Amino acid sequence: MHSGLTTKIKATNAYACLDCGKCTSVCPVSRFSGQYSPRNLLTKAVREDFDSLCSDYDLWSCLTCKRCDEVCIANIQYSDLTQAVRTEAKDSGFHGKCSHSGAMELLQTIMTKPDLKQNRLDWVEDDMEIAEEGDVLYFTGCAPYFDVFFTDLDLSILDAAKSSIAILNKLGVKPVLMKDERCCGHDLLWNGDEENFRMLAEHNLEAVEKSGAKTILFSCAECMSSFYDLYPKYGYNVKPELKHMSQFLAEKLETGQLKLKDADKEITYQDPCRLGRHMGIYDEPRQVLSSNADGNYHEMMQNNKGSLCCGVSGWMNCDMTSKGIQRERLKQASDTGADILAVACPKCQIHLTCTMKDDIVKEKHGMDIKDISTITLERLGEL
């Protein structure tokens, strides 16, 4: 029954484990949960103790943030192992603990329906110039849905998209926004639902093809990672060039097409796991945030490859451990003395903002959390 799984496990190099324990020592989940250990799950996988593995709550606690992959001396792809086992578990009827009773997963699944006629561009304001076809496509992601869903959190998750379009318009670019863009499928795949992931991938790639885009820009690190890593990995050919907004902005600052005013606020930056460890994009966001070299940018204690994740992945097992990670990350951010925590992924923004619902956290470590495009737009000088 699990024969396919054994092959997949082998492909992650799991059998090469030296039992050194480096993974556990860096794992953010282990640090705050006490019982969680990547090696526990790996040992079960290697011993083919699949029944116990599939029904394990901890299987869904892994953030697939690749912190362990980064340090493993045996080059084990632990996040791939997690994903493979989750697919197997889901097929056997197991699932993690979905936050919001699975509302997010339902929205994603509903988006797989081929004949859906979405109204997902209602948020676009009249003065924004957008196109249906063109060279540059801005992939919005699920921000319009999050914006409705998280009204209580008092954060405007669409600001990233609105700021990005404003900047693009200032540069004379009229980006394509797809009327029938779908969820990228990132969360579904990482949670073991390959079938629905494929439907979303195919739909998005077809729509992109129709738009004629040569470049796709992303504010969401997860969406980009889907196009960058996941679609090719599952056999889809992604032709356009992919750029995260931070990369795009860095490029334009470099060429002088964009100029920033002097910063009046102290800034620190949260590396999204997808942008950093998954795609290796560390420098460009920092270039954007510290471009004037006026010393307003501060690095958190854990940064770059060693940075701490935002605590929840795929709306799964959002629990006390997640909050522990988030509280710690906010502490690190506030310890830098910064006023603003810059983010490059809406999930980081949502999760860290949600943690500030706790009055004690807010009082001690509360700060403004803003997307990198929003910050850039605010600091934009005369062109």
Add this chain to the structure above:
Amino acid sequence: MSVKSTSNKFQEVLSGEKVSLSFTNRLKEQYSVGYVEPSPCKEACPAGVNVKSYVSLIAAGKFHDALKVVRERNPLPGICGRICTHPCESYCSRSEIDEPVAICWLKRFVADYELTHPAEKPKPASKRKEKIAVIGAGPAGLTAAHDLALQGFMVTIFEELSEPGGMLIAGIPSYRMPRDILKVEIDYIRDLGVNIKTNTRIEGKDALKSLLKYFNSVFIAVGAHTGKKLNVPGEDDYEGFLDAVTFLRGINLDKPKKPGNKIIVIGGGNSAIDAARTAIRLECEEVHIVYRRTRKEMPANDAEIEEAENEGVQIHYLASPVKIVGKNGKVTGMECLKMELGEPDESGRRRPVPIKGSEFIVEADVIIPAISQEPDLTFLPADHGLDISRWNTFMSDESTMATNIPGVFAGGDAVTGPNTVIDAIAQGHVAADSIERFLNGEILESQEPTKRKFETEIKVDPITRKKSKRAGMPMTEPSNRGSSFDEVEHGFDEATAITEAQRCLRCGPCDECFTCVTECDKGVAILSSPDNYDDLIFRLPSEFPTQDLQKGNLQGSIKSSNGNISFQMNSVVPQVKENLCRGCGDCVTVCEYDACELVSLGGEVFVSQINPDLCRGCGTCVALCPSSSIMPGRFTQDWLSHKLENVHTDKENIVIFSCNWNGSVANPAEHPELKPGDSNLIFINTMCAGRIEMSFIFNALEKGADRVLITGCKIEDCHFEFGAKQFAKTYKKVEQLAHMLGIESGTIKYEQIPEGNTAKFIEIVNKFVKETR
């Protein structure tokens, strides 16, 4: 307990295997348990009042519901709560342990409670054109009129006296039967549309015939108001003779007048005691009661005898009148003979035998015989044609109350001779039922009276029960009563009533409180009746008072003739899974009962905890929790998934989420006015709209629902005060998300229904079904 099963799963239950009777499982399996023998108290009550049911409702603090149960079989709860002879208490299982539950006084408590906390009155059924005449506004007549009025008949009661109430007002003194209580209960019956004509004596040559001309049926309930004679020498020779009924009627309906200074009352029933205690209040110098047997044989209520003695009445037991002594045409005393008890007579009481030469004289200026009464038949002409017994009472069939003339019924003391109020009420019910059947054209056949059993199969084990003291009745001290006719007994307060009701052993496995039917899970719980074994049943075990259900998951077993049945019932109180809780405080903010609170696990780590004493089970916090860490006992995700399995592939599926309080239907099959057309309707009831999560709605659509209707109470009507408000917020988001997803408008709809309005609910469902997308 007899048990019948409709499913194999149930056989497993019977075989002792433990299964969960959680909400989900109860939906999955149909359980059917045979009805247990009625409790002894209910069996002992001549009117068949479901005593256990109302006592358990009082124990749960549901006073209005309790009163409703009483009224089903007794329209005079305040009256019976004061003067009933309460045979229920005589058979109460609690007396095997200590003392019977004070059932009668509990009934009085709920009746009094309504005086200060008015409840909604029942509405009569749709009008019927037939008219019914009732002769006599005593308990039998009032009961029959009450029942018939509720069935929609036009009822007129003809009452000879100036006030309605019959013996209740003419015979029972106000210190025992306050007139305001009597008025309230009679007004209650009047409000149902019963016309009571007082000062109207039916009389004349064609009395009965002319009544039958204008009325479709006549119920004779004239009572027994004529005192019987003593039949001793001198009775007719002297002035100073007054039978008890005439004496009491004069006092109760006219101005109280002192009859004389030294009074002898003859007899041992409640009328004798009433006459004696009334005489005390009229400041008579000496009041004697002469009774042939001992106190043990005295038919009057024990408490009454005791109070009479407390107030100064001298009772001469084992004494029998021999002759009346007089002077100058006036009574001066009575010669009595001492008696001893011999062999038992036909009534089972030992026959008093005179002791020769033991004559003695009791001095008196007024003698009041209170030995017995018979009906006054003089209102009818000699050729009335009705069968009359040798005791001068009307003869009617015991099982139907029908007389030998079709359409004429008779009941109460007019048939039985002097008897108790509760017996008169019982006959009033039978008569009303027969009259309705007669008017429906049914043939009334006499039936063997069913033998009442006074024992259940379920025996109470006295050893396992702790002893507890029966609540005493607070009353005015005898020394403070004086000549006052104010009520002596003051009734229970709420706390006393609840404590006393909790002494009930709830004989049998179910309290019959019907909470399950009316509140718990509509569509799931139906208490089965003896002749309806196939119903689905959900019963509460006797071991646990119903209010305990709030507090936690109950596990236990019910003994049955087929072995033990294990059960588990999940609490309505949700539980927080500690490792999942993020301590965000959303639940604390939403819960206006303050049931959720954040507690520290040390340092800055807080988790929510739910206080079961404050939680009322609406489930709003469950729906709101971002990390899904609050686990509902019922209305779970599993339950939802199970409900959604009912989608048809070849039909339009409409999922209807509703709140249990907004009139949603329990069993759609029972509502032919629901018009599903070609659509498959899936009803999903929750405790409150607040429990309905956004994911429920999208889940329904994802699982194959074509359309979704959500009904809830109006925000201001919400039983849980904030659940509806919270859902309205959620629904705003649902609307926006659905629009964004391109879900056609009209696919999802949310309607607010005024509380408990089933007709409106059905109307809205029908309208939604008809609408096309």
